[in-house]
Amino acid sequence: MSVGILGTKLGMTQVFDQEGNAVPVTVVQAGPCTITQIKTVTKEGYQAIQLGFGTTREKLLTKPELGHLKRSESSPVKHLREYLVPDPSIYELGQKIDVSQFFEGQAIDVTGTGIGKGFAGYQKRHNFKRGPMAHGSKNHRQPGSTGAGTTPGRVYPGKRMAGRLGGKRITSKKLILFQIDVERNLLLIKGTVPGKPGALVSISPAKVIGNAK
Numbered sequence: 001m002s003v004g005i006l007g008t009k010l011g012m013t014q015v016f017d018q019e020g021n022a023v024p025v026t027v028v029q030a031g032p033c034t035i036t037q038i039k040t041v042t043k044e045g046y047q048a049i050q051l052g053f054g055t056t057r058e059k060l061l062t063k064p065e066l067g068h069l070k071r072s073e074s075s076p077v078k079h080l081r082e083y084l085v086p087d088p089s090i091y092e093l094g095q096k097i098d099v100s101q102f103f104e105g106q107a108i109d110v111t112g113t114g115i116g117k118g119f120a121g122y123q124k125r126h127n128f129k130r131g132p133m134a135h136g137s138k139n140h141r142q143p144g145s146t147g148a149g150t151t152p153g154r155v156y157p158g159k160r161m162a163g164r165l166g167g168k169r170i171t172s173k174k175l176i177l178f179q180i181d182v183e184r185n186l187l188l189i190k191g192t193v194p195g196k197p198g199a200l201v202s203i204s205p206a207k208v209i210g211n212a213k
Contacts, residue, residue: 002101004083004204005030006053007187009112011197015179015188025178025188028110028201032098032185034074038088048084049091052077054200081202099185106177107206112194116167126160170194174206 007030014022037050056078058066069076072093085091102108122128122143131139143162146155172193179188193201 054078120165
């Protein structure tokens with residue numbers, strides 16, 4: 001039974017399937033992760049395991065964080081994430097989780113932080129149409145009306161306007177694991193995943209099984 005894993009997005013490339021078709025894939029360096037905590041219904045009220053990924057310097061962690069990691073005899077880690085599991089008794093503190101738990105063709109969900117693109121206008125951020133481009137028009141890339149005047153006399157919260165674009169948490173669902181390299185801890189995922197090269201991503205078995213991408 002596979003559980004989630006943390007990894008680093010390395011970038012995109014293309015590989016060829018058995019029929020000779022070029023397939024775009026994202027390469028992720030996944031794990032190995034260390035189980036730093038096991039949570040049970042009796043103690044925490046739910047069943048999950050906590051994974052640690054990435055190394056960091058000891059002085060960058062607080063004493064409580066170091067004490068927490070000491071229980072699993074884990075080295076200082078940069079990231080901690082939890083994954084719900086149906087039976088936590090099959091796991092042990094300090095156990096290593098790697099890509100060998102997955103299989104080729106498996107549907108997965110990949111979560112990461114999308115690329116931040118800074119301040120963007122109405123057309124780029126919300127796909128608004130442009131105004132008339134004729135000579136004399138002063139409404140080329142403006143938003144148009146933002147609400148009524150006297151009543152309510154203000155702009156409602158949530159109105160689609162110019163602002164910061166990207167940099168949000170995104171989950172790409174039902175992606176396909178095209179290829180697995182156990183020796184180098186690499187996952188080749190068909191298609192794109194959120195984030196720029198070097199970004200942290202969380203990979204877990206797809207929660208909703210259906211037509212995969």
